[in-house]
Amino acid sequence: MAPVHGNVNPKQRQYEAMVRALSADLYRFAFWLSRSETVAQDLVQETFLRAWKNLDALRDAEAAKPWLFTILRREHARLYERKHFDTVEIDDSVPEDAAFASPERSGDAAQVRDAMLKLPDKYREPLAMQVLGGMSCDEIAAATDQQPGAIMTQLFRARQRLKRLLGGKAALEGGRP
């Protein structure tokens, strides 16, 4: 459906464009943070509502994605502060089946997803920010209050861990043979 621009102020137009352009990536990031479809949807809603209230702070369209990712991370942290979820080691957790209910769930993608869900938070979060958000080490470091070197190490270890989880010598070397 084509957006209606008549009588819509520039702020509203900017917001709508941002939602349509970035909500999918933001949802995926939320999903990999929370490992729950429902929580991911709530997080995205909250993030965009907060973004609407602070939209004037966004000066550069290029910065929209990292900005939203940062808001979502904070919302996620708040959610956990509020709900006091039990923290369970990832290896013992069970992801929602619904997330993989699509016909795509077969072969390599499903295996990589399973492996992703088993990654510890400290690896999965920067990896999702890099892969889904297209954020550089410096940007992730700034968003997470860490040193770029530490982020680089986490990203390296995240991929190593993934490859180990996926098994096989070829995977250890960097992917499919």
Next chain:
Amino acid sequence: MNCLDFRRRIGAEPRSTDPDLLAHRDSCREGCAGFWQRAQRFEDDLEAAMAVPVPDGLADRILLAQATGERRHQVRRRRSWMAIAASLLIVLAGAGMFWRQADLNSLPALAVAHMPEEMDSLTMTRPMTDAQVEAGFAGRSATLKGPAPNGVTYVRDCMVGPYPAVHAVTRMDDEPVVALYVPGKMGERDASFRRDGWDGRELALREGTLVVMAQGASRHTMDAVARAWRAAIEGPAPQAVGRI
């Protein structure tokens, strides 16, 4: 850059386009180009796997929530403004009523309101004697400290609103001018007024307030009568000592 650095960097940032990395990839004979290619394929797989399906209508639901919240906010804001406007109106109405009440109880208003029952006094033309004038003031325990003005045709003690007053009429240039002296009612400063067809002056004297008013009298006449009554009540003004 050596192969170990290259592979560490590619392991952390496979999509990096750093020229140093790309230069090493293109020049290395130790298999770094193959490592880079495998890393790219793994990254393709990773990106595909992380692109979990997005719920249908997510963007629309987000926009709906935002629009609904915004509408609610607008309604709340409008109600707040209406409440503020209503409060302001009440304050203004209260202030208006207070002002009106204060105005109705002002000496000029009371003086004008007193006149309909004394209209006959304006028609008298026979001058009174000084003794008669002084006797009229004596009724209010007031004494004249100066000579009574010429052409006084009426003097009587009466009530102006709640205030005991001396009501006098002076005829000057064939125009009746009313003088109401309210002993004990201290004013702060002289003021002019115009209401209900009456032009008047409210003059603050040492021991009371004098209201001089007339319908259609000239400014000259009003000034002369006001001066004459002030001199009669307070005594002649002291002679100014001029500089040589």
